[in-house]
Amino acid sequence: MHxxxxxxxxxxxxxxxxHVKDALISSFGDDITGSQIDYDFPVFVVAKNRIHDVLEFxxxxxxxxxxxxxxxxxxxxxxxxGQEFALVYQLHNMEKNWRVRIKTFMADKDLNxxxxxxxxxxxxxxxxxTFDFYGFRFQGHPDLRRILNMDEMNYHPLRKEYAxxxxxxxxxxxxxxxx
Amino acid sequence: MKGTSGNIGQTFATASQVTEQxxxxxxxxxxTHPATHGIFQNILTxxxxxxxxxxxxxxxxxxxxxxxxEHRPYNQITPITDRLNYCSSPINNMGWHMTVEKxxxxxxxxxxxYMRVIIMELSRIADHIVCDTVIAVDTGAMTGFLxxxxxxxxxxxxxxxxxxxxxxxxxxxIGGMEREFNEKAWSRIHAFMKEFPKALTEFDKLVxxxxxxxxxxxxxxxISAEKALAYSFxxxxxxxxxxxxxxxxxxxxxxxxxxxxxxxxxxxxxxxxRYMVRMEEMWQSMRIIEQAIKNMPDGAFHADVPxxxxxxxxxxxxxxxxxxxxxxxxxxxxxxPKGEVYHAVEGGNGELGFYLxxxxxxxxxxxxxRRPCFIYYQxxxxxxxxxxxxxxxxxxxxxxxxxxxxxx
Numbered sequence: 001m002h003x004x005x006x007x008x009x010x011x012x013x014x015x016x017x018x019h020v021k022d023a024l025i026s027s028f029g030d031d032i033t034g035s036q037i038d039y040d041f042p043v044f045v046v047a048k049n050r051i052h053d054v055l056e057f058x059x060x061x062x063x064x065x066x067x068x069x070x071x072x073x074x075x076x077x078x079x080x081x082g083q084e085f086a087l088v089y090q091l092h093n094m095e096k097n098w099r100v101r102i103k104t105f106m107a108d109k110d111l112n113x114x115x116x117x118x119x120x121x122x123x124x125x126x127x128x129x130t131f132d133f134y135g136f137r138f139q140g141h142p143d144l145r146r147i148l149n150m151d152e153m154n155y156h157p158l159r160k161e162y163a164x165x166x167x168x169x170x171x172x173x174x175x176x177x178x179x
Numbered sequence: 180m181k182g183t184s185g186n187i188g189q190t191f192a193t194a195s196q197v198t199e200q201x202x203x204x205x206x207x208x209x210x211t212h213p214a215t216h217g218i219f220q221n222i223l224t225x226x227x228x229x230x231x232x233x234x235x236x237x238x239x240x241x242x243x244x245x246x247x248x249e250h251r252p253y254n255q256i257t258p259i260t261d262r263l264n265y266c267s268s269p270i271n272n273m274g275w276h277m278t279v280e281k282x283x284x285x286x287x288x289x290x291x292x293y294m295r296v297i298i299m300e301l302s303r304i305a306d307h308i309v310c311d312t313v314i315a316v317d318t319g320a321m322t323g324f325l326x327x328x329x330x331x332x333x334x335x336x337x338x339x340x341x342x343x344x345x346x347x348x349x350x351x352x353i354g355g356m357e358r359e360f361n362e363k364a365w366s367r368i369h370a371f372m373k374e375f376p377k378a379l380t381e382f383d384k385l386v387x388x389x390x391x392x393x394x395x396x397x398x399x400x401x402i403s404a405e406k407a408l409a410y411s412f413x414x415x416x417x418x419x420x421x422x423x424x425x426x427x428x429x430x431x432x433x434x435x436x437x438x439x440x441x442x443x444x445x446x447x448x449x450x451x452x453r454y455m456v457r458m459e460e461m462w463q464s465m466r467i468i469e470q471a472i473k474n475m476p477d478g479a480f481h482a483d484v485p486x487x488x489x490x491x492x493x494x495x496x497x498x499x500x501x502x503x504x505x506x507x508x509x510x511x512x513x514x515x516p517k518g519e520v521y522h523a524v525e526g527g528n529g530e531l532g533f534y535l536x537x538x539x540x541x542x543x544x545x546x547x548x549r550r551p552c553f554i555y556y557q558x559x560x561x562x563x564x565x566x567x568x569x570x571x572x573x574x575x576x577x578x579x580x581x582x583x584x585x586x587x
Contacts, residue, residue: 006518008284038519039281069411070523071532071554073547088534088547090521094422097429101521122411125557133245148238148586157246164250177510177541 004036016098017042023064027057043101051087051104052114058091058100059119066091066100069120072127074134076160084108085134089116115141133158203231206568210239214572216313217582221559221571228567233560237553241586248546252511253279254353254487256546261347263550264584266309267302267527268348269338274524277432278533279353282520285484289476291355292434296471297368298341298350299433299524300464304375305334306527307415307457307464310579314454315386317576318395327382333371340364354488355481372468379461387458393451400562400574401449410558413551414529415456416578420448426525437474438467450570450577457579486513511541528552528579552584 005014017037024032024044031054034045046054058066070090078084083105092099106113115138116123127138128147135156138144146153155162209220218239224232244259251259260271273295280287308331312324335345340363342350351357360368386392402412407420417424425442427435443459445452481488485504494501507513517539523532529551536545555578563571 039521041519041521043519068408070530071411071534071547071549073534073545075536075545090532090534090549094424094429099521101519120411121406121409122554122557125553126411129553146238148241150238157243164246174541178512 006037006039008039009037010040013037013040013042016100020044020058020064020098020100023061024054024057028054038101041099041101043103045103045105048104048106048113051102052116052119054102055089055091055116056119058102064093065095066093066098068092068094069116069122069126070099072116072123072130074130074136074158076134076158078160080105082107085111085136087113087130087136111135112137112139114139117141132156135159208568208571210236214317214576216576217580217585219580219582219585223568223571225568228569230563230566230568230571233563233571235556235559237556238586240582244548244587245546248543250542252541253515253543254489254508255511256543257352258347258349260548261349262583263531263548263587264306264527264552264581265346266579266581267306268346269298269302269350270306270524270526271531272348272350273299273433274522274526274531275533276351276353277524278520278522278535279487280482281522282516282518282535282537283353283484283487284516285354285482285487287355287482288478288480289434290478291480291482293471293475294356294360294480295351295433296435296438297468298338300467300471301334301337301368301371303464303527304461305331306579307461310415310527310576311454311457311461312382313576314396314450314573315382315392317573318392320386320389320392323382323385326385327378330371330375330378333367333375337364337367337371340367352481352488354484355479357481357489359480368468368472372465372472376465379458383458387455395569396451396454396573396577397449398447399450399570400566400577401447402558402562403448406558406561407448407555410555412529412555412558414526414555415460416448416453416555417529418442419445419452419456421446426523426530430523432522432524438470440464440467450573453577513541515539515541523549526551526584528581528584529555548587550584550587552579552581553587556580556585 020042021035028050031047031050032044036043058064070092072089075086086103086105089102113136127141130136131144132146132149133156204225206223206225208223209215210218220236222234223230247259248256257272257275260275261268263271308327312327315323338348339345341360342348402420404420404422407417421444423442423444440463443456445456489508490501490504495505515537517537519536521532521534523530532549534547535543538544562574
């Protein structure tokens with residue numbers, strides 16, 4: 001299991017990280033494939049088929065109580081073969097002020113993910129936005145349509161293969177900036 | 180079931196109770212309707228005056244900020260953040276600066292932090308002035324709006340002295356502020372601190388206990404605390420429902436832990452409570468600014484991070500290092516650590532968060548902005564269905580939906 005702790009992490013964050021990690025591993029075992037602390041955030045990587053269970057567990061388990069879904073978004077890593085897409089959830093336990101980040105990776109061939117709308121009503125538009133940008137198919141979502149872009153659009157614009165500017169333009173390449 | 184009308188206790192049919200034989204009419208509220216205060220559409224299915232179903236369409240001013248940000252060096256992203264919630268741009272700017280400062284591990288001097296607090300609280304007042312006066316306008320009270328709105332203008336004049344811009348401020352820099360407040364800025368701040376309480380008190384007397392205003396807003400567009408949390412509400416809209424969550428207190432940034440202020444909360448989560456929470460927050464912001472002025476520390480207005488902070492222009496023309504750093508910053512050549520950070524500030528509408536993934540390159544690998552408006556606006560249909568059209572307008576203005584932040 002990949003395990004890394006950022007040097008700036010405070011003892012409280014390390015303690016929180018261990019608290020959540022122990023609970024997750026005792027309930028989900030090998031489906032928790034990684035954990036680390038990024039700056040002030042404990043991060044856990046979860047196998048895609050268990051993501052819904054993990055989110056539900058973190059919300060409903062009385063020792064965890066991450067009742068609040070702060071935000072979620074997708075990320076595209078075209079170089080990571082077999083794990084091209086990531087989904088990132090950020091949860092918040094407001095009573096104790098604990099925050100965690102839950103990630104799951106998947107291959108671009110299979111972007112089906114269980115929806116979190118049955119756990120949080122607010123996940124509805126967040127998932128629609130993520131679908132709009134990256135094309136994740138949230139299984140069980142009540143209304144999975146594009147939200148910010150128009151319905152006729154036939155691609156998912158935040159994927160890395162879509163350049164922001166005209167692809168024929170070559171005056172803004174990194175090599176001209178010393179990179 | 181209790182309806183969401185201004186008349187307490189009066190009941191209305193909900194969508195399921197209305198018989199299907201009735202003739203519904205379809206009403207397009209927006210995209211450009213003067214009462215929506217922004218470009219977004221709601222297709223309303225109406226049974227007479229009562230809304231049976233609402234279907235919001237958003238994205239009319241979507242500018243793909245998250246994509247744009249992947250192609251811009253860090254300092255060039257600040258102007259993008261201006262255009263999120265443009266009623267309080269400086270808070271967005273500071274949120275972004277602090278996110279990058281967290282990534283590069285830069286601690287900025289106390290004086291710069293206090294200067295930021297003054298700017299952020301002035302912006303919060305400006306933001307809340309817009310929201311509260313517009314609630315009053317939508318109930319028919321134009322006078323209060325005209326009286327108080329000129330104070331937003333005075334805040335913009337202060338910003339103008341601080342950074343040269345008014346609405347889209349691009350204020351401050353990664354590593355601190357770009358300059359000291361000048362004499363004129365200070366005198367305008369002092370004048371504002373002296374005069375604004377009178378104006379706010381006058382507005383308060385005109386509107387808050389006004390019988391018509393109270394009848395229109397109490398029990399209008401209410402949401403319970405449980406539902407607000409389930410919908411990931413933050414900011415004044417969540418606090419109006421009775422949850423005392425404020426990023427400034429829970430995860431203090433920019434020295435907010437050194438200030439003494441109160442987080443006002445409501446009980447019903449209705450339009451009146453949202454109005455009241457914002458009113459009280461303006462008073463609390465005044466308290467914070469007062470303390471910041473009184474306890475303003477001496478020292479530098481920016482951190483010593485030459486790789487990120489643009490050098491003074493006269494140094495660029497006369498010193499080798501300054502010229503190199505100027506070049507590197509402008510061309511976006513500075514090395515940035517790899518890593519992922521999330522930083523949130525309490526924006527005018529709630530938790531404004533930046534989730535930044537850096538791969539060490541000149542631009543972010545991914546920047547996700549948690550925009551409070553986008554997240555809470557999805558609850559709007561459930562808040563207006565079963566109520567009157569006029570209440571829907573009020574509910575929208577009291578939620579302070581800002582199109583720039585909604586669509587990003």
